[in-house]
Amino acid sequence: MSYELSHLRELEAESIHIMREVAAEFENPALMFSGGKDSIVMLRLAEKAFSPAKIPYPVLHIDTGHNFKEVIDFRDRRTAEVGARLIVASVQDTIDKGRVSEETGARASRNRLQTTTLLDAIEEHRFDALFGGARRDEEKARAKERVYSFRDDFGQWDPKAQRPELWNLYNGRIKMGEHIRVFPISNWTELDIWQYIADDKVDIPSIYFAHQRRVFERDGMLLAENDFVERMEGEDVFEETVRYRTVGDITITGAVESGADTVEKIIAEVAATRQTERGATRADDRVSEAAMEDRKKEGYF
Amino acid sequence: MSEILRFATAGSVDDGKSTLIGRLLYDTKSIFEDQMEAVEKTSEKMGSEYVNLALLTDGLRAEREQGITIDVAYRYFATPKRKFIIADTPGHIQYTRNMVTGASTADVALILVDARNGVIEQSRRHSFIASLLRIPHIVVCVNKMDLVDYDEDAFNKVRDEFREFAMRLDVPDLSFIPVSALAGDNVVDKSDKMPWYDGPPLLSHLETIHTASDRNMVDVRFPVQYVIRPMSDEFHDYRGYAGTVAGGVLKPGDDVVVLPSGFESTIKSIDTFEGPVDEAFAPMAVTIRLNDEIDISRGDMICRPNNQPIVTQDVDAMICWMDETQTLSPRKKYSIKHTTRAGRVMIKDINYRLDINTLHRDEEATEIKLNEIGRVSFRSTLPLFVDEYRRNRETGSFVLIDEASNATVAAGMILGESAG
Numbered sequence: 001m002s003y004e005l006s007h008l009r010e011l012e013a014e015s016i017h018i019m020r021e022v023a024a025e026f027e028n029p030a031l032m033f034s035g036g037k038d039s040i041v042m043l044r045l046a047e048k049a050f051s052p053a054k055i056p057y058p059v060l061h062i063d064t065g066h067n068f069k070e071v072i073d074f075r076d077r078r079t080a081e082v083g084a085r086l087i088v089a090s091v092q093d094t095i096d097k098g099r100v101s102e103e104t105g106a107r108a109s110r111n112r113l114q115t116t117t118l119l120d121a122i123e124e125h126r127f128d129a130l131f132g133g134a135r136r137d138e139e140k141a142r143a144k145e146r147v148y149s150f151r152d153d154f155g156q157w158d159p160k161a162q163r164p165e166l167w168n169l170y171n172g173r174i175k176m177g178e179h180i181r182v183f184p185i186s187n188w189t190e191l192d193i194w195q196y197i198a199d200d201k202v203d204i205p206s207i208y209f210a211h212q213r214r215v216f217e218r219d220g221m222l223l224a225e226n227d228f229v230e231r232m233e234g235e236d237v238f239e240e241t242v243r244y245r246t247v248g249d250i251t252i253t254g255a256v257e258s259g260a261d262t263v264e265k266i267i268a269e270v271a272a273t274r275q276t277e278r279g280a281t282r283a284d285d286r287v288s289e290a291a292m293e294d295r296k297k298e299g300y301f
Numbered sequence: 302m303s304e305i306l307r308f309a310t311a312g313s314v315d316d317g318k319s320t321l322i323g324r325l326l327y328d329t330k331s332i333f334e335d336q337m338e339a340v341e342k343t344s345e346k347m348g349s350e351y352v353n354l355a356l357l358t359d360g361l362r363a364e365r366e367q368g369i370t371i372d373v374a375y376r377y378f379a380t381p382k383r384k385f386i387i388a389d390t391p392g393h394i395q396y397t398r399n400m401v402t403g404a405s406t407a408d409v410a411l412i413l414v415d416a417r418n419g420v421i422e423q424s425r426r427h428s429f430i431a432s433l434l435r436i437p438h439i440v441v442c443v444n445k446m447d448l449v450d451y452d453e454d455a456f457n458k459v460r461d462e463f464r465e466f467a468m469r470l471d472v473p474d475l476s477f478i479p480v481s482a483l484a485g486d487n488v489v490d491k492s493d494k495m496p497w498y499d500g501p502p503l504l505s506h507l508e509t510i511h512t513a514s515d516r517n518m519v520d521v522r523f524p525v526q527y528v529i530r531p532m533s534d535e536f537h538d539y540r541g542y543a544g545t546v547a548g549g550v551l552k553p554g555d556d557v558v559v560l561p562s563g564f565e566s567t568i569k570s571i572d573t574f575e576g577p578v579d580e581a582f583a584p585m586a587v588t589i590r591l592n593d594e595i596d597i598s599r600g601d602m603i604c605r606p607n608n609q610p611i612v613t614q615d616v617d618a619m620i621c622w623m624d625e626t627q628t629l630s631p632r633k634k635y636s637i638k639h640t641t642r643a644g645r646v647m648i649k650d651i652n653y654r655l656d657i658n659t660l661h662r663d664e665e666a667t668e669i670k671l672n673e674i675g676r677v678s679f680r681s682t683l684p685l686f687v688d689e690y691r692r693n694r695e696t697g698s699f700v701l702i703d704e705a706s707n708a709t710v711a712a713g714m715i716l717g718e719s720a721g
Contacts, residue, residue, distance in 0.1 A: 003550065003582045004513050007304035007384040016586040017545045020527040024599050024641070048574035049586070052539060053531035136375045143374045162372065163709045164398055164623045166405035167698045168545070169638050173707040187386060189377045273333075 008196050011188055015042075016049040017168060018147060018184040022129050023049075023056050025172045026180075029129035030060040030087065033079070035071035036247040037204055038133030040078070041193055042185055044202055046131075047082050058085040060130070062118050064110040064249045065092045066228045071247055074205040089121035106230045109252050115299045119155045122179060129172065129180045137189040141293035148172055149181040155299030157181075191270050198263040210243045210261040221254030245270075306507060309388045309407035309436065311400045311427045316413045317444045321482035322376065322389060325504065328489040331378035373403045382508040392423055397657065397672040398623040400427065401712055404434035405698070408512045412441050416449045416479070420462045422658050428463075429657055432470040433619060433674070433714065435691055437515040439467075439475050442503060446495065447481040453497040469660065471691070474510075478503050516583045517693045521549030521557075522610060523603040524640035524686075524696070529588055541572055541588035542597055547640065547695035548688075549605070550582045551589065559595055560602040560612060560686050566593040583695070600642040602686040610686040610696055617652070617678045617719040619690075620669065624703065624710035628668040629677070635710065637681060639699040644683040646701070649719075652676035678719040690714035 005013065022029050031046055033039045046055045059079050079086040091110050094100050094117040103109060122130065136143045146162050148170045163171050172180055185193075197204060214225040216235040223229065225237045229251045242255035243266070260266045310318055326332045376387040388403030390396065404410065410431035414424050424441075431439055441463055449455040456479045467475055478487055479498050486492035487502040500506070526544040551557075555568045570577045572588040581587045589603060597603075604610065622629050629648060637646045654666035654675040669675040690697030701711040 002513070003516075003518055005304075005585065010305050010584060013545065013584050013586040017526070017584075020543050020586070021641075024527045049543070050529060051572075051574040051588075052536045053529050053533075137377045143376065144372045159372070164402045164700075164712065165709075166402050166700060166712045167694065168406075169698065169700045171638065171700065171702055171707070171709045173636070173702055175707065187375070187377070189379070189384075191379065192384070 008192065008199055011185075011192060012045065012048070012196070014168070014187065015045045015184040018170070018182065019046050019049040019131070021170055022131070022172070022182050026129040028125070028127050029057040029131065029182075030125065030127045031055070031057055031084075031131040032133070033059045033061050033075065033086075034133070034247065035061075035068075035075045035205060036133065037193055037197065037208065038135065038185060038188075040202060040204055041188075041196055042131060042133045043078065043082065043084075044200065045184065054083045057131075058087050060087045060089065060121060060125075060127075062114050062121070063088050063090045063092075064114060065090060066110060066226070066250045068205070068207055068224075068247065068250055070205045070207050074203075078203070087121070087125065089117050091117045093117070094120060106232045108229075109249065111249060111252055112300075115155070119299050122155065127179060128174060129182055131182050131184060133185060134183045135188050135190070135193075136186050145183065145186075147183050147186050149183065150174070151179050151181055151299065153177045155179070157297050157299070159293065159297070191267070194263065194267045194270050198267060205247065207244045207247065208266070210241055210259050212239055213242050213255060214238070215240050215242060215255060222257070223252075223254055224250055226250050305384050305386065306409060306510065306512065307386045307388065307407050308409040308411055308507065309390065309400075309403040309431070310411045310413070311390045311392045311403070311430070316392070316415055316423075317482045318389075318392070318413050321411075321413065321442065321444065321480070321488065321503075322387060324482055324485060324488050326376065326378055328485070329378045329380055329504070331376075373399050380504070380508060385507065392427065394426065394657075395672060397426075397430065397674070398621060398712075400430050401434060401621045401623075404430055404436055405694075405712065407431075407434070407436045408515060409438040409440060409507065409510060410436040412439060413444050413482075414441055414459055414463065416443050416445050416455050416459060419459050420466055424463070425466060426657050428467060428470060428472070429660065432472050435471075435694060435714075437473050437512070438510055439472050440503070440506065441475070441477045442480045442482075443477060444480055444482055446479045446486060447484050451479075451486075451492075451494045453495070456495075456498070476500070476506065478506060517548040518550055518582060519548070520608050520610070520688065520693060521551055521555075521603075521605045522547040522686075522688070522693065522696050523551060523589065524642070525597055525599055525601045525603065526641045527599060528597065539590075540594070541590050542601075542603065543586070543588045544603075544641065545586045546581050546583045548583055548693050549608075550580050551603075552580045553577070556606055557591070557603050558606045558609065559597055560604065560609070561684055562595065562597075562601070564593070564595045565606055566591040566595060568592075600640075602640070602642075604686075610688050611718050612684050612686055613718040614681045614684050615649075615678065615719045616646075616681065616685065616687060617676065617716040618699070618713040619674060619676055619716065620701070620711045620713045621674045622669045622671055622711050624708055625671045626706070626708075627703070627710070628670045629675075629711065630668040634704070635701040636704055637685075637699050637701055639685050639687070640696055642683065642685060644681050644685070645704075646679040646681045648677055648679050650678045652678065676716070687715050687718075689717055 100113045146165045215222040243258045374389045390399045390403040460477045480487040489504045491502045525542045529541040569590040569592045653662040653664045688696040697715040699713045
């Protein structure tokens, strides 16, 4: 017997430790779930952390209303399987209440509006800790974010006033109205996530695998033909074999041309790829060098 | 071979640290095209003549604008042999707290020394922090060998100087590699310009460093983190103690004692989601069930009757102060987080403040300020279950939290029980 863990089991243990720590120290945590692979792995880790008991916190979905149907079906099935309570906070409701107004034009997106919906949900349900599936390899601003990321009364992240985080000792102390965003899979990379999905036979929505889809090209990305985006001149729809590397709002999430129809083929593709997943597939991160940092400061995921 | 290796680097703009990390990432194909393009564009915009690889790690707007690294950045790369996690920290003395943070979880410290300058104040400081935080392996990269004509004597001189200084520190494993980060000599591939060096290049060395024996496999320590009680029909009487193993090896049937109650029992099973396991060791996250019903809650510690941690309210420790708004001084009170245990402490005495450049001890010191390191003693309201930090990094470490601001104000490494 060698007393060593594989890298996936060591990452898993670290994440489970964080999830239990939150359950022990916070009154009212919730797990943010988007139906994307990272939040799916996170839900799986939560299931493991408290077994044979149920996950002691609800699952929160911020619903932009611009969804892939496959992902919503998956969300409902998976939360039922683990017996978690699902809370859906809808951007449409936030718009209907007049809290935000919808962007207009061909490039309109609800990406930024989600922040208000999220912060309203935090206030309404009095959440004091929210699990997010962000990874540090995704983006430069995230590379410097703590596992326990402190948010003030306004949900804002202040990158210059982060609490030092040492060993596996996390400081979860907050005042009324403040909360902590917790990122239990901070140290996982995109490849780790896929290897774990393969290793653990984790179920994921079908759109991650190669399929035929009607798409159009915008800014070098392939967007799905859908009811929520006006196409601009010259953006003709054509059929292509694609898969999704990330899953988000259908209006801004790009597909990649790919024939990878099994997890093993996806791993081979991820290992060989020369583009980061957000750079290749997310219009929201292309706005500027500091796009993510700026949105995070406002309270984004 | 443990598959994850965590290493910490510290350095400032000129010593080639960013170039070295950039090269490790680039040569292991861990930098993506769109990241490289973004860096090229920004370098050009900033009027830089060469591609500034530091921009890959300097992720915050303020850092890019000022051209400095402020905070710990975590970077990831993998080879077929290992997954690497780099804690990349700034090197200047005003960022000591960031270095301490990066060092707290590291298996290896990578220290860069300019072959032309030899061991300077900064190298001494970084080595001291590495030894204070008990990083078991230090790898000294003697960099810029291209600027000293790949000369063996130049390398030997730096190595001998460093060894002499390191004798004053407690470093279990110290190795030296002559490199040129800029030219790529001995970083990923073995250099043909230094035939006199018969060791491996940096990456092979990192791939083969043996870290499994760095963890404490002797002293069983299981801080109880969370009590699992399903309260369902199927698991009506289930009561499991969830936690992360902090030392030793636990097996079903083992005699155990629970602190602070002192009640003894035996391990009934060690459970995971996949089912029960035959043994558990650090850093596994498991759930333990005992054969007797004992009142156990978060913050308690499961260990062996014949091998227990020190149970004490009076602790001596080295601390690094991390808060800019206040200083540490005797009589002040803080919250403490030690393993899964939380309590309050009062600082009793400052034994000395250490000059981290000269290692001189100032025993007249009355306070410890931001980025300063010193030896203190404190009294805690609750008994703590501690080990010397040098024996166990998990049960020997703690943080102090200010009760008004909730800021993490200090990191501590336990030396032992104080004289009360």
